[in-house]
Amino acid sequence: xxxxxxxxxxxxxxxxxxxxxxxxxxxxxxxxxxxxxxxxxxxxxxxxxxxxxxxxxxxxxxxxxxxxxxxxxxxxxxxxxxxxxxxxxxxxxxxxxxxxxxxxxxxxxxxxxxxxxxxxxxxxxxxxxxxxxxxxxxxxxxxxxxxxxxxxxxxxxxxxxxxxxxxxxxxxxxxxxxxxxxxxxxxxxxxxxxxxxxxxxxxxxxxxxxxxxxxxxxxxxxxxxxxxxxxxxxxxxxxxxxxxxxxxxxxxxxxxxxxxxxxxxxxxxxxxxxxxxxxxxxxxxxxxxxxxxxxxxxxxxxxxxxxxxxxxxxxxxxxxxxxxxxxxxxxxxxxxxxxxxxxxxxxxxxxx
Numbered sequence: 334x335x336x337x338x339x340x341x342x343x344x345x346x347x348x349x350x351x352x353x354x355x356x357x358x359x360x361x362x363x364x365x366x367x368x369x370x371x372x373x374x375x376x377x378x379x380x381x382x383x384x385x386x387x388x389x390x391x392x393x394x395x396x397x398x399x400x401x402x403x404x405x406x407x408x409x410x411x412x413x414x415x416x417x418x419x420x421x422x423x424x425x426x427x428x429x430x431x432x433x434x435x436x437x438x439x440x441x442x443x444x445x446x447x448x449x450x451x452x453x454x455x456x457x458x459x460x461x462x463x464x465x466x467x468x469x470x471x472x473x474x475x476x477x478x479x480x481x482x483x484x485x486x487x488x489x490x491x492x493x494x495x496x497x498x499x500x501x502x503x504x505x506x507x508x509x510x511x512x513x514x515x516x517x518x519x520x521x522x523x524x525x526x527x528x529x530x531x532x533x534x535x536x537x538x539x540x541x542x543x544x545x546x547x548x549x550x551x552x553x554x555x556x557x558x559x560x561x562x563x564x565x566x567x568x569x570x571x572x573x574x575x576x577x578x579x580x581x582x583x584x585x586x587x588x589x590x591x592x593x594x595x596x597x598x599x600x601x602x603x604x605x606x607x608x609x610x611x612x613x614x615x616x617x618x619x620x621x622x623x624x625x626x627x628x629x630x631x632x633x634x635x636x637x638x639x640x641x642x643x644x645x646x647x648x649x650x651x652x653x654x655x656x657x658x659x660x661x662x663x664x665x666x667x668x669x670x671x672x673x674x675x676x677x678x679x680x681x682x683x684x685x
Contacts, residue, residue, distance in 0.1 A: 442466050
């Protein structure tokens with residue numbers, strides 16, 4: 334993570350206001366000037382509308398700009414993918430189209446690992462180098478499909494869950510709420526790697542706060558209205574027994590924030606989200622979320638681009654590990670105004 338923080342702080346020092354578009358199937362050269370080698374790199378996003386995945390894109394774009402300036406090469410960078418994460422079939426079809434366009438490298442993340450495996454194999458056979466950010470093919474540190482891609486830059490999902498649980502217990506102590514009662518568990522869809530976030534939370538709570546009951550996870554299909562409805566139903570059902578709400582992704586965190594706000598329960602129910610977006614950031618400011626466990630999509634995207642270009646230039650992967658953990662961080666109202674936290678909450682401020 335030291336390298337990742339260095340990337341953020343360096344970018345904040347040299348930040349310039351250069352507009353860069355990021356629409357679906359858009360293409361641009363990352364620089365107006367370039368010489369020597371020319372490389373085509375595609376970012377295949379699971380959701381072009383999601384702010385989280387846009388944060389990773391900003392990291393890739395900034396890395397491409399830095400690499401071009403340093404090495405005197407040209408990187409033609411483009412973005413493709415479905416509008417929403419729920420469109421997993423469209424994601425797989427988009428992968429097929431990307432392979433057919435024959436780029437030099439693809440950087441992607443997947444919420445449909447079973448359907449993605451054969452596409453990564455096809456890309457490898459076509460001589461296309463593939464890196465993953467955040468969501469890869471394997472859970473944990475497994476390398477079952479490691480021969481098919483370069484590196485998976487990510488945040489350990491079990492640790493995310495454990496970190497969120499610890500933040501919940503810290504927040505309950507600060508609020509003077511006894512760690513005894515029920516916690517609502519919320520997630521978008523059932524995906525093995527995402528389930529690790531829920532399992533890690535449950536395991537930490539079972540060990541450190543055995544009088545807390547983690548309720549069965551409610552799934553919202555990545556729809557904020559469903560997420561809010563699930564939260565409001567729990568608040569109405571459990572009343573004073575409900576002391577906390579945990580959302581394992583940003584849409585689930587949005588639902589928690591909106592549900593707590595509408596119920597006026599910010600001083601009674603502790604909300605914890607994972608990943609940041611504008612709704613969660615506002616909720617943190619207003620006290621409708623106690624904390625956000627922020628992943629590092631910007632750093633992951635930046636490093637994935639660096640690695641891809643290094644491989645294309647040398648024919649060798651400079652990393653010795655298949656999974657590089659870019660550690661998640663906890664942001665609360667108390668620390669959200671630091672430069673580091675601002676960049677973690679909204680990496681778009683680093684865009685050049």
